[in-house]
Amino acid sequence: TQLLEQSPQFLSIQEGENLTVYCNSSSVFSSLQWYRQEPGEGPVLLVTVVTGGEVKKLKRLTFQFGDARKDSSLHITAAQPGDTGLYLCAGVLGNTPLVFGKGTRLSVIA
Amino acid sequence: GAGVSQSPSNKVTEKGKDVELRCDPISGHTALYWYRQSLGQGLEFLIYFQGNSAPDKSGLPSDRFSAERTGGSVSTLTIQRTQQEDSAVYLCASSREGARGYTFGSGTRLTVV
Numbered sequence: 001t002q003l004l005e006q007s008p009q010f011l012s013i014q015e016g017e018n019l020t021v022y023c024n025s026s027s028v029f030s031s032l033q034w035y036r037q038e039p040g041e042g043p044v045l046l047v048t049v050v051t052g053g054e055v056k057k058l059k060r061l062t063f064q065f066g067d068a069r070k071d072s073s074l075h076i077t078a079a080q081p082g083d084t085g086l087y088l089c090a091g092v093l094g095n096t097p098l099v100f101g102k103g104t105r106l107s108v109i110a
Numbered sequence: 111g112a113g114v115s116q117s118p119s120n121k122v123t124e125k126g127k128d129v130e131l132r133c134d135p136i137s138g139h140t141a142l143y144w145y146r147q148s149l150g151q152g153l154e155f156l157i158y159f160q161g162n163s164a165p166d167k168s169g170l171p172s173d174r175f176s177a178e179r180t181g182g183s184v185s186t187l188t189i190q191r192t193q194q195e196d197s198a199v200y201l202c203a204s205s206r207e208g209a210r211g212y213t214f215g216s217g218t219r220l221t222v223v
Contacts, residue, residue, distance in 0.1 A: 002152075004152075031210055033210065033211060040216065040217075041216050041217075042114070042201050042203070042214025042215050042216050042217055043153070043201075043212075043214050044214070045211040045212065045213075048210050048211055088152065088153070090153075092210060096166065097143055097155050097158045097166065098143075098155075098212060099155070100145070100152040100153040100155075101152050102150070102151060102152035103152055
């Protein structure tokens, strides 16, 4: 059973479009992180959200943590080819290592 | 070093052989994590070190897998009698004590033929 479900699994869009990807769970997390992974590289941390309802912006990326701290979303405005990659969400449950979702593979076509 | 270093970057081995994967974490990072990433799967937790001790070995798939960390620094993940299902990218990450975010290495791509 996957603790963190990410959707969609794959997303292919044109440059300039907006998109939202989701990370859902039935568990409550003390914090949640988003990572981006490019081919042949390890995941790179984008953001950590801690408080229920929290919204964080990183240039064209907007991250939201659900009020109940069970889900999160990542919204990208005016996507660019450089946004292409695998987006992974990861949750912190107590004092245990990060639990990862399977990721959303995003392809932005010029 | 500046980042987490893993070696080798690629390893092709014959079924039944033993392999050793190495991880050199960021200097001063006390926590070290091993994950496995198979095609189409997320990151599967294997083992975690705090200093030289491993409080959580729950993710090791079988007794063919073992890991050690010496001097609070370099870690080695050993897979004995490799099987084809062991083929995956093995990722190592480290973090400072109390930090939430992990810094990952580029991984070792293991192919068992």
